[in-house]
Amino acid sequence: xxxxxxxxxxxxxxxxxxxxxxxxxxxxxxxxxxxxxxxxxxxxxxxxxxxxxxxxxxxxxxxxxxxxxxxxxxxxxxxxxxxxxxxxxxxxxxxxxxxxxxxxxxxxxxxxxxxxxxxxxxxxxxxxxxxxxxxxxxxxxxxxxxxxxxxxxxxxxxxxxxxxxxxxxxxxxxxxxxxxxxxxxxxxxxxxxxxxxxxxxxxxxxxxxxxxxxxxxxxxxxxxxxxxxxxxxxxxxxxxxxxxxxxxxxxxxxxxxxxxxxxxxxxxxxxxxxxxxxxxxxxxxxxx
Numbered sequence: 422x423x424x425x426x427x428x429x430x431x432x433x434x435x436x437x438x439x440x441x442x443x444x445x446x447x448x449x450x451x452x453x454x455x456x457x458x459x460x461x462x463x464x465x466x467x468x469x470x471x472x473x474x475x476x477x478x479x480x481x482x483x484x485x486x487x488x489x490x491x492x493x494x495x496x497x498x499x500x501x502x503x504x505x506x507x508x509x510x511x512x513x514x515x516x517x518x519x520x521x522x523x524x525x526x527x528x529x530x531x532x533x534x535x536x537x538x539x540x541x542x543x544x545x546x547x548x549x550x551x552x553x554x555x556x557x558x559x560x561x562x563x564x565x566x567x568x569x570x571x572x573x574x575x576x577x578x579x580x581x582x583x584x585x586x587x588x589x590x591x592x593x594x595x596x597x598x599x600x601x602x603x604x605x606x607x608x609x610x611x612x613x614x615x616x617x618x619x620x621x622x623x624x625x626x627x628x629x630x631x632x633x634x635x636x637x638x639x640x641x642x643x644x645x646x647x648x649x650x651x652x653x654x655x656x657x658x659x660x661x662x663x664x665x666x667x668x669x670x671x672x673x674x675x676x677x678x679x680x681x682x683x684x685x686x687x688x689x690x691x692x693x694x695x696x697x698x699x700x701x702x703x704x705x706x707x708x709x
Contacts, residue, residue: 431608443601450597458590468583508554512546636689638664639677639700646671657683675700 435443517539524535641647644662650673652658657679663671677698681688684705692699 429609433605433608435605447598447601450594454590454594458587461586461590465583465586468586508550512550513543516542516546636692636699636701637674638692638695638697639675639680640692640697641676641678643697644676647676655683674702675705680705 434440519542521530521535521539524530524532524538529535643664643666645665645668647660647662650659650661657675659673659675661671661673663669677688677700680700681690681698687701687705689699689701691697
């Protein structure tokens with residue numbers, strides 16, 4: 422069977438006394454938005470311009486710092502301290518004087534042991550100085566990288582803020598509108614229902630309510646197992662039949678098309694808005 426569509430429209434509105442205040446609140450939100458939005462756009466543009474000025478320098482710093490790290494890993498700065506040689510010279514002198522003094526007081530200056538210990542102590546002092554210089558140099562370079570990264574992050578935050586500023590007012594206004602209209606509006610629902618189910622419900626409703634409303638479906642198109650029982654003097658036929666939706670339940674009655682032609686006062690066109698015809702049996706009996 423075909424399909425029937427029905428639409429249901431539901432309108433939900435805020436509590437009537439509150440509506441003027443809701444509208445007033447939305448108007449005030451709109452006024453604040455209109456007043457503040459130009460400034461937010463301006464500040465966003467200024468921060469983008471600031472980022473444009475700072476970003477190249479910060480990026481250059483990052484790249485330069487990375488170069489320092491690479492050169493440090495390769496050992497380029499192990500002997501790059503201009504003061505290291507002077508420090509080592511002073512260290513060798515101090516170590517020599519200390520060792521010479523000890524062997525002189527013992528009367529063994531110039532001995533083989535004297536030469537060996539002197540060489541060992543000078544090497545130990547030099548190694549310690551070089552290692553200290555190496556460790557300090559590495560720490561200095563790592564610190565520079567951290568500072569350069571911080572500069573880059575700061576300039577990036579300017580760009581992020583510049584992108585977000587113009588939307589602060591928009592987000593606030595949209596939030597107020599959503600809050601004010603939450604749960605309110607008009608909803609239209611379209612439902613499709615097979616004709617057979619619709620007619621079944623309508624027909625059964627007409628039959629069950631016969632005592633108070635004797636109008637019922639009597640359209641020949643809805644019936645089956647039609648059998649003529651008798652005809653009135655004016656030619657109106659009375660039939661045994663069953664509705665197509667319930668073919669095992671036999672009933673007795675007339676056909677709407679014959680009632681329309683012979684007793685039009687009892688004819689009901691488009692019964693219940695379904696497109697099928699009916700008959701008012703109370704009027705039909707009166708006309709018999």
